[in-house]
Amino acid sequence: MATELIRIPGSDFQTEEMILNLGPQHPSTHGVLRVVLKIDGEVITAAQPDVGYLHRGTEKLAENRTYPQMLVISDRWDYLSAMSNNLIWCLAVEKLLQIEVPLRGDYLRVIMVELNRIASHLVFFGTYGIDIGAYTPFLHAFREREKILDLFEEVSGARMTYNYIRIGGVMADLPEDWIGKCRSFLEWIKPRFVEYDILLTENPIFKDRTQNIGIISKEDAISYAITGPNLRGCGISFDLRKDEPYCHYQDFKFDVPTGKQGDCWDRYWVRIQEMKESVKIVEQALDHLPTGVPNAKVPRIIRPPVGESYAQLEAPRGVLGIYCLSAGEDKPYRVHVRAPSFINLTILQKILVGMKLADVVAILGSIDIVLGEVDR
Amino acid sequence: MNNSEVYAVLRTQLPGLSEIPPPPMPVAMPAHEAKPYRDPYLYVQAVPHEWIETAKIIKNDPRLAFDFLIMLTAADYVLPMGNVQPRFDVIYHFYSFQHKHKLFVKVSLPRDNPLIPSVISLWPAADWQEREVYDMFGINFEGHPNCTRILMWDGFPGWPLRKDFVHVPDRYDD
Numbered sequence: 001m002a003t004e005l006i007r008i009p010g011s012d013f014q015t016e017e018m019i020l021n022l023g024p025q026h027p028s029t030h031g032v033l034r035v036v037l038k039i040d041g042e043v044i045t046a047a048q049p050d051v052g053y054l055h056r057g058t059e060k061l062a063e064n065r066t067y068p069q070m071l072v073i074s075d076r077w078d079y080l081s082a083m084s085n086n087l088i089w090c091l092a093v094e095k096l097l098q099i100e101v102p103l104r105g106d107y108l109r110v111i112m113v114e115l116n117r118i119a120s121h122l123v124f125f126g127t128y129g130i131d132i133g134a135y136t137p138f139l140h141a142f143r144e145r146e147k148i149l150d151l152f153e154e155v156s157g158a159r160m161t162y163n164y165i166r167i168g169g170v171m172a173d174l175p176e177d178w179i180g181k182c183r184s185f186l187e188w189i190k191p192r193f194v195e196y197d198i199l200l201t202e203n204p205i206f207k208d209r210t211q212n213i214g215i216i217s218k219e220d221a222i223s224y225a226i227t228g229p230n231l232r233g234c235g236i237s238f239d240l241r242k243d244e245p246y247c248h249y250q251d252f253k254f255d256v257p258t259g260k261q262g263d264c265w266d267r268y269w270v271r272i273q274e275m276k277e278s279v280k281i282v283e284q285a286l287d288h289l290p291t292g293v294p295n296a297k298v299p300r301i302i303r304p305p306v307g308e309s310y311a312q313l314e315a316p317r318g319v320l321g322i323y324c325l326s327a328g329e330d331k332p333y334r335v336h337v338r339a340p341s342f343i344n345l346t347i348l349q350k351i352l353v354g355m356k357l358a359d360v361v362a363i364l365g366s367i368d369i370v371l372g373e374v375d376r
Numbered sequence: 377m378n379n380s381e382v383y384a385v386l387r388t389q390l391p392g393l394s395e396i397p398p399p400p401m402p403v404a405m406p407a408h409e410a411k412p413y414r415d416p417y418l419y420v421q422a423v424p425h426e427w428i429e430t431a432k433i434i435k436n437d438p439r440l441a442f443d444f445l446i447m448l449t450a451a452d453y454v455l456p457m458g459n460v461q462p463r464f465d466v467i468y469h470f471y472s473f474q475h476k477h478k479l480f481v482k483v484s485l486p487r488d489n490p491l492i493p494s495v496i497s498l499w500p501a502a503d504w505q506e507r508e509v510y511d512m513f514g515i516n517f518e519g520h521p522n523c524t525r526i527l528m529w530d531g532f533p534g535w536p537l538r539k540d541f542v543h544v545p546d547r548y549d550d
Contacts, residue, residue: 052527059512060536096413222473225445225501238473306399307413310447310469310480321447323467334537336449336467346504375527 015041020357024053028131028361031371035348035364039357047352047360049345054375062335067093067302068167070332075161077337078373080123083109083116083152084315086165091246092311092322093167096304105169105294106247111182111285112155112164113247113313114278118189119148120316121271124368128268129200131365132209137199144192147185154178167302169295179286186279193276201272210264214351214363217262224347227340228318229270230367234262240314247313251288252281264366271368274316303330317341317368337376341369377439377477379418385439390430392423396482419480427483428493434470434479435498442470442479445495448505450513454487454539464490464515485515494520512537 023034032053038046058077062070074085087109094101101109126141149159154175156164164171200206216226221234231238239256241249257273259266306328312321318340327333344367352360377385386393396419399412422430434442447469454462468481485492494517496502506517507526514535517523525532534541 052525052529055527057536095415098411098413220500222443223500225499236473243476305412308399308415309413310415310417312446319446323447323449323469325451334451336447338447342504342508343501346501350500 017045022360024050029364030127030369031374033345033364033369033371033374035352035360037352037357037360042356042358044352044355044357044360047349049348051342051345051371051374054371056376058337058376059335062332064331066330067304067332070335071166072161072163075163076372077339077376078120078315078317078320078341078370079160080370081113081116081120081316082160082162083112083165084313084320086163087113087247088311088313088315088320088322090165090167091313092309092324093302093304095309095311096307096324096326097167097298097302099168099296099298101169101247101296102292102294103248103290104173104292105296107285107289108170108174108294109165109247110249110252111282111289112152112162112170114281114285115148115151115182117278117316118275119145121275122148124271125196125200125268128365128368129206131361132206134200134203134206137196140192140195140199144189147188151178151182151185154181166295168298169293173294179289182282183286186283190279193272196272201269207265209359209362210268210366212261212263213359214264214355214366215262216347216351220347220350221262224350225343226318226347227344228315229274230267230318230344232256233259233267233270235259240312240319244312246311252284254278254280264362267366267368301330303328312338315340317370317373318344339373339376341371341373342376345369345374377475379416379477382418382440382477382479383420385437386420386430386433389433389437390422390426392426393430394421395419396421415480417478417480419482422481422483424483424485424492428495430481431493431495431498434481439475440472440479441474442472444471444473445469445499445501445505446471446478448502448509450509450515450537452487452513452537452539462487464513466492466509466515468495490515491518492516493518494523496520511535514538 017038017040020037020039023029024032034050036048037044061073071089074089075082077085122141122145126138129137152162153159156162216234218234218236221231235258237256237258242256254277257270259270304326308325310323312319320340321338323336324332325334383395398414434440449467451465464485466483470479494506506520509515510523511525511527
């Protein structure tokens with residue numbers, strides 16, 4: 001009896017590589033990011049991110065504006081954590097001016113920046129859930145973020161672009177009873193983290209979608225200059241708040257959470273833990289809030305002497321730095337913004353290769369970029 | 377290692393390298409005026425034609441081991457600022473995870489036809505940052521696989537962050 005030849009339908013089809021265009025108008029790219037993907041079946045063989053759709057020429061604008069005017073524009077880089085942007089601009093200019101901010105001013109800055117970090121990570125938590133396909137976490141996250149924005153509104157009058165941290169200190173001292181409201185918020189948010197773990201962190205579907213996906217090795221993370229939770233997700237404990245403290249961060253006790261293998265879930269987990277650490281920092285700052293004036297004496301017209309300064313801090317997305325050259329005028333000679341999102345995004349073209357098409361959104365979401373900062 | 381030790385290690389291997397002194401104090405300055413400021417890092421000036429050898433030593437020498445490129449940018453000195461000549465400075469800022477020390481390197485280039493070797497093979501983080509510098513200053517990076525505009529669109533006229541860039545009014549200007 002002759003062997004029967006089994007024919008699988010479609011086995012003689014010719015397959016070829018395909019170019020797929022993701023974005024720039026796509027809800028899961030978190031803004032106007034375009035990624036050109038070359039795919040072989042379902043597997044990605046090459047990826048080329050295309051940025052610049054939101055470019056506003058910050059560095060050019062800085063050369064035509066006085067130092068305090070530039071503060072307003074700094075809000076627009078990473079619009080989810082505008083306090084960090086305000087702070088880094090002020091730190092860079094204060095270095096040039098060589099002025100020391102009073103202790104109360106520093107503590108107020110720490111409180112605001114850490115609250116902003118919680119708000120920023122909450123947006124990540126919510127939108128990452130949506131990226132993966134879970135809508136409920138988004139509603140939870142924005143309910144909590146709303147309360148933080150209410151606190152910021154009372155302090156600064158704005159909900160997104162605060163312009164609160166000023167050169168030499170802060171815009172104004174805390175309003176009456178703000179500390180009480182902040183404390184009750186912190187007490188309220190602590191049990192919420194347990195909810196997040198039930199909703200997403202330990203969710204088996206979520207874990208299947210994110211574990212062992214988009215792994216960044218330690219060596220790659222360093223050579224690509226990845227910073228922030230993405231770096232700590234790889235297991236490298238590098239946090240400027242610990243390693244190069246600014247604004248009296250050395251006064252506070254907190255841990256630096258690190259991941260194990262650097263996959264999407266580790267990066268996600270590090271951010272959730274960081275929110276808990278930020279709550280600790282804000283509590284300590286409120287407990288030991290010094291009395292006195294929050295502002296240093298700053299000249300009415302800011303005209304720093306000739307010089308250059310590089311200031312950096314740990315923003316929610318990584319190391320945010322300002323390199324500022326002063327020629328002794330009332331406007332900076334040259335300003336460079338070291339934007340963490342921009343540099344973290346560089347590695348996307350490497351880690352996407354070999355991944356499945358369905359994982360692109362999970363990997364992109366886990367890097368947590370803000371296009372306002374990528375394009376500046 | 378502190379700044380002078382790092383400089384000594386660099387200088388013994390690279391005689392062309394020089395340290396950039398801090399900005400000089402102006403003579404007869406009023407006491408109430410602030411003094412020129414610079415961060416307390418080591419600033420060195422590298423020679424363009426031996427920049428790639430310099431970069432290899434910076435990265436691979438075990439005593440230096442600058443494995444982390446924090447920042448890469450450039451500055452344009454077309455206007456005479458003090459006694460500096462018209463030039464471009466490409467500015468690199470390095471950090472070493474192993475030794476926890478930092479270094480600023482500046483490479484000066486002529487303003488006409490600026491060209492510098494790319495360091496993308498040593499620090500892949502330079503990829504987009506070099507493209508940004510090319511985009512904004514028109515400095516060409518030799519050996520970069522994709523040295524094209526990144527933030528501005530292809531076909532944009534001129535180099536926006538050069539000091540002699542002239543903005544042509546368009547329909548967005550009032």
